[in-house]
Amino acid sequence: MKNIKAFALTLVCALLTFSACNHKDSAKAYTALVTYEAENGNARLQLNDSTVLIPSGLKPDKDTVVRALVNFSFTDDLGENSTAPVRNVEVYDIASILTKKPVEDLGIDNGINYGDDPIEIIEDWLTIGEDGYLNLRFSIQRSNPSVAHGIALVKISAGSGDYVFELRHNANGDGYGNFYDGVVAFDLNEFRPSDGSPINVKIKWKGYERQKEDFIKVTFRKQ
Template sequence: MKINSVFSKALAVATVVATSIGFQSCLDDDDNNAYYLRYPNALVTVKEAADGAFFLQLDDKTTLLPTNVKTSPFGDKEVRALMNYSEVDEASGEYTKAVHINWIDSILTKPIAPDLGEENDKIYGTDPVEIVNDWVTLAEDGYLTLRFRTVWGGSQKHFVNLLLGQNPDNPYEVEFRHNAYGDTYGKTDDGLVAFKLDELPDTEGKTVKLKLKWKSFSGDKSAEFDYCTRKSVAPSEPAAAAVRSNLKLK
C-alpha cells in the first residue's frame, strides 16, 4: 500500500538547528555546504562495540566507524538516530567505511509495548495519525522506524507505541497506537519514532512481509514492509531506551 505524503523540510531543519550536538564539520563553510549540512543523509543505529567504543549501523549490511568521535553521545544506550556524515579516506578496520560525523541526533527509540488486553485502548489510545511514506519510514536492522503525522496542541506529551498484532495467521503483524491525552487541537506536524522488533519470531534469514496497522484520520489503514530478523553485530546486552525527540513524545 502506498501512503501519500509531502516531505516536510521544517522537520529536518528543526532537527539540525534545535538538537545538533555541534560536531565541527570537515567541510568548507560556504553556501552549498551549509545547505548540505542542514539535512540528514543517514538513518543509523548507534551501537556499542566490544572494546567499549561505538559504531553506526547504516543498513542491514553496512557499518560505519566514526573517526572524529570516540564515545557515543548517548552513553551505553542503543538508539536510532538521524545523522549527517561525510566519508573519509581513513582505515575502517572491521567496519565497512570510515566517516566524519558532522552532526547526529537521536530519535525516540522504544521496545514493543506489552499487551494489556482490555486496557490497551485506555492506556495506548486510539487517536489517529498518518504514517508518512518517507525515506525514514522503513524496517531495517531489527527496527521499525516511522515518521508519522498528527495534530499537536503542545499542552501534553503524546504517547506512541507499537503492539504485537492479534492475528493468529500472521505473527508479523503489528499495530501503531497513539494517545494524545486530549491534545487534539492545534497544528499538524510530524514525529519520528523507532521500535525494536526483537519480540517478533525469528525469520531464520528469510525476508518476510511485516504488516503495520494504524488508525488514520480517514479510517483504518495498513502497509507492508520487507523485514528480516537482525543479523548485524550488536552489543551483548542491547538496551532500547526512550530518548529525546523533536516534539513532545513519550
C-alpha cells in the same frame, strides 16, 4: 569530541517534544538512518544490514543503543559506492530518535492504556524496516506544547510468519490543532528468524479519515 544529542526538532519533530515542520523541508541536514551503539569503548554506526560505519571523534554513550539520524562523509579511499562491510567516516551531525520496543496486546483495554487518537504514517525514506527496526515517520495534530503525546506499537500477533501490529497514539486530550511530524523506531529484533531472513510486518492504525493498514518488510543484520 562529538556527543550524540537528543533529536533536535529543527528537521523532523520527534515525540515527545514537537516543533512545527514542513514536509518538504524536513530532514534536509540528515542523510542516513543508523543504529548507534558502543563497542569496546568506541562508537559504531550500523548503516544497514551489512555495513558498519566507524566514526572518528564521536564519543560513545555508555550502553546506548538507539536509532539515529546522521550526516556524514566517507574518509577512506574505497569510494562512495563501495560495499565493504566496514567504512571509516566523519560525522558532521548526529541525533537520536525515539527508540522503543513493542508493547503487549491488552485487548479491549488497548485504547485506555495506549490511546485511541488518530495518527498518519508518512511514506518517505524515514519509514523503513532495516537492521531489525521498524522506523516510522508519522503526523499528528496538536496545539499545546506542554501536553505530552504518547505512541506505542501493539503486538497483536507474532510467530509462524504472522506479524501484525497496531500503531496507537495517545493525545492526552490535545488531539486538535496543526499537524506535526515525528519519527519513532521500534525494535523488532526479538522476532528475528534464526536464519536472519526478513519478516513481513502488517501495521494497522486509526487514520484521520478511516482505519488503515499497510505492509512493511523488516530486514535484519547479518551475523
